[in-house]
Amino acid sequence: MNLKQLSHMLALSQTTVSRALNGYPEVSEETRRRVADAAKRHGYRPNPSARRLATGKAGMIGYVMPTGASVDIDPHFVEFLSGLGDYARGHELDLVLSPTTADDEETTYRRVVANKQVDAVYVSSPRPADRRIVLLNQLGLPFIVHGRSEGLDFDYAHIDIDNEAAFHDAARLLLQLGHKRIALINGDTSQTFAIFRERGARKALLASGLSLPPERIRSLAMTEENGFRAANSLLRGSEPPTAILCSSLIMALGVVRAIRDLGLSIPGDVSLIAHDDVFPWLKPENFSVPLTTTRSSIRAAGERVAERLAARISRQETEPRGEVWPVDLVVRASIATAKN
């Protein structure tokens, strides 16, 4: 059933039927009702390819997905996707993933735009002065950044969590417990979220007259193995930390393993606070010692991004507004007062 057939059986023109269905004003209410009715009864659905050719709108949102032998999409992505799906599901919004290599990202974005494959995209894991954001801004494709960049001379729509405050507060709590040597096991600092976290921790320490020297920082891809290595090298050092801030639950697994391997205990010897993105399959309260965490659901962020993306597509949202969510600090058994 296509427009032609439908309009024919209603003895109306395609124009009118189209307008009626799309809510244009120049159709009488009665006609609109008749049309809507017939459309429903015959299960008419406009052909998206045709609509797309005519309007240039795709009805989909996009994500340019870096892949490659050395690139691991991390498990956070799937949580984000769940959230996105939660919203998109109810709105018949589909998501287009365009795989790309890291070097070809720009090409891929250009292709996606030139092909009008999607009406909007979201950008994840932004870096400082992220070129993707510059590009999208200049190409004029609606987009939302999950996270934030830094050092860009224009505003852009984004949603982020307050990583700086989260790690500031976590560090402050450790300081209040009397810790002096606090270490940070961070994600890759080429990404802004890690930069913000380091900044937050550092500010808290400075406020107490302490510092966060490079030798008490590790910055690595967030795997269990890297968590282990980082904790190991920190704790075997000459002045081992009495408390560790860790950027991910997965890394925390390795941190806990390292601490145990060294015959140390949590929180007796080492206090530990980790950031929790809320995975359904790994919960901080189920660690051998329940973990104190800074918590923010990445899934909720995905849902919000989808919602705002939809709003931008329909021009209900237009300003380059940023949204920064506070992060919970959830205290559990993994922290204690410093010994000395």
Next chain:
Amino acid sequence: MNLKQLSHMLALSQTTVSRALNGYPEVSEETRRRVADAAKRHGYRPNPSARRLATGKAGMIGYVMPTGASVDIDPHFVEFLSGLGDYARGHELDLVLSPTTADDEETTYRRVVANKQVDAVYVSSPRPADRRIVLLNQLGLPFIVHGRSEGLDFDYAHIDIDNEAAFHDAARLLLQLGHKRIALINGDTSQTFAIFRERGARKALLASGLSLPPERIRSLAMTEENGFRAANSLLRGSEPPTAILCSSLIMALGVVRAIRDLGLSIPGDVSLIAHDDVFPWLKPENFSVPLTTTRSSIRAAGERVAERLAARISRQETEPRGEVWPVDLVVRASIATAKN
């Protein structure tokens, strides 16, 4: 730059240019060269929307993605996606994710087909007599199942790992080490992979005159917490197992925690073998006791699925062929001879 302009500047008809570009025979070699040349020089790229309207081919592959408050997309998905991306990347193949609720799956598939959004889809986590497979088969959309169904009276394209053999071999190894009470901590048995695994383990036990009674089986969503609970309840029972087969590395985290909590040791008190889908962020060799695993890269499967999907789209592959991959059994420190 569109076809019209390009053909105009070549002083050729759109027909000829189109044919030249698409490799049709009724164009002289010289003309074809000229056209290809000019197209490249001017960066001409056929508008996919137009092509799509004309041909009905979308140039994308699809995945109907179940989401919802109670549905967790699991981290395996992201690995699979990486693999898919590895192939798709080089072939300008994009992936469309259509989120859906569990109940609406059929509707969503029908929509995707009716809209001609994609040229092929892949289906994951099949259940016995999976209705999605029946539906796709009858709708005539090319598809590939990652995994296998059971009890369908027709053949279909799929790629799967040999779950039965994997768990058979793992169980046999434990038997050879003298274990008599072997337990299975499985994924949800509404999915065939879990059924096959149980079957493999059971057959091995039967071959040794032993059995796998229901009280030594747990079948749950594959989270750390469920691994813990399952192991806990098994080991606190009256006749605790001396060896455990576990369907996932994430569950194994919980299993290890439970064993340790009970003051037991691996492999002294309990031998443990887990299935490893090869996550970059969690490796069996890095467990406190390195884990013996049945190993198969889910990422590699994703890559292969994409490859075969592309082959089916281009009609290079047409028969409903199944492909079953063998699984490695990698022995590490987590198994030992049974004590008694």
Next chain:
DNA sequence: GTGGCAAGCCAAAGCGCTTTGGCTGCCGAT
């Protein structure tokens, strides 16, 4: 009455491709 205007409808022209159904000119066969 006539002009103006708004409401409601329509025919037809795109959107940018693919594909059908020719048409032309040249060659070898008859």
Next chain:
DNA sequence: ATCGGCAGCCAAAGCGCTTTGGCTTGCCAC
């Protein structure tokens, strides 16, 4: 000489929508 066939090209008709630019009709004001 004539004809059939083939290689190589083309004009035009889709694909199924949206949108532009009218065209009626009825009503009100003057």
